[in-house]
Amino acid sequence: MHLSLDLPDAPATQKLGIKLGQILAPGSVVLLNGDLGTGKTTLIQGLGKGLGIEDLIDSPTFTLINEYADGRVPLYHFDLYRLSPAQVPSLNPELYWEAVEVAPGIVAIEWAEKLPYSPPEVLILDLSYQGEQRRVELWAKGPLSMAALQALSEEDQSFQVGLSC
Ligand SMILES: Nc1ncnc2c1ncn2[C@@H]1O[C@H](COP(=O)(O)OP(=O)(O)OP(=O)(O)O)[C@@H](O)[C@H]1O
Ligand SMILES: [Mg+2]
Numbered sequence: 001m002h003l004s005l006d007l008p009d010a011p012a013t014q015k016l017g018i019k020l021g022q023i024l025a026p027g028s029v030v031l032l033n034g035d036l037g038t039g040k041t042t043l044i045q046g047l048g049k050g051l052g053i054e055d056l057i058d059s060p061t062f063t064l065i066n067e068y069a070d071g072r073v074p075l076y077h078f079d080l081y082r083l084s085p086a087q088v089p090s091l092n093p094e095l096y097w098e099a100v101e102v103a104p105g106i107v108a109i110e111w112a113e114k115l116p117y118s119p120p121e122v123l124i125l126d127l128s129y130q131g132e133q134r135r136v137e138l139w140a141k142g143p144l145s146m147a148a149l150q151a152l153s154e155e156d157q158s159f160q161v162g163l164s165c
Pocket of ligand 1: 034037
């Protein structure tokens with residue numbers, strides 16, 4: 001299942017994140033791909049709002065992983081920008097989506113193209129510049145992500161426009 005949306009401004013990117021934060025189930029993994037400044041952190045800030053997280057969500061570029069526990073579901077925010085694909089396994093990201101020693105939550109990963117393997121259940125967001133504008137393509141793999149994409153398209157007519165199966 002695939003959804004394609006125009007994101008005319010930063011609030012549109014945030015709104016998509018908020019909707020996903022309201023919809024996504026624990027155990028979901030959101031992979032964010034896209035060039036510098038395409039809106040990955042902005043979308044995750046919306047995701048945090050949708051989960052009811054009050055803390056300020058910032059880019060975890062220097063810490064690599066930030067954890068937020070004060071929402072309806074924990075959020076684990078990764079930023080792989082500074083790592084090579086060979087360095088990523090040392091972070092043990094699978095411990096987060098397999099919820100080993102952490103509570104089941106939503107895992108959101110910036111620069112996910114550096115992940116050398118794919119989690120079994122993912123919602124992939126490919127963010128890009130389209131001239132002056134920005135755009136996102138959403139791809140679901142696995143039942144949780146497919147249900148989320150379906151719910152997203154049913155909830156809001158503006159999201160329905162770009163849906164194809
Ligand atoms: N759809 C949009 N249209 C225009 N501006 C946007 C949009 N989404 C986000 N922005 C703005 O673009 C800038 C960069 O956004 P953001 O930091 O979220 O990008 P990023 O992909 O996380 O960047 P990086 O690659 O450095 O991690 C911010 O000023 C943000 O407000
Ligand atoms: Mg960022």
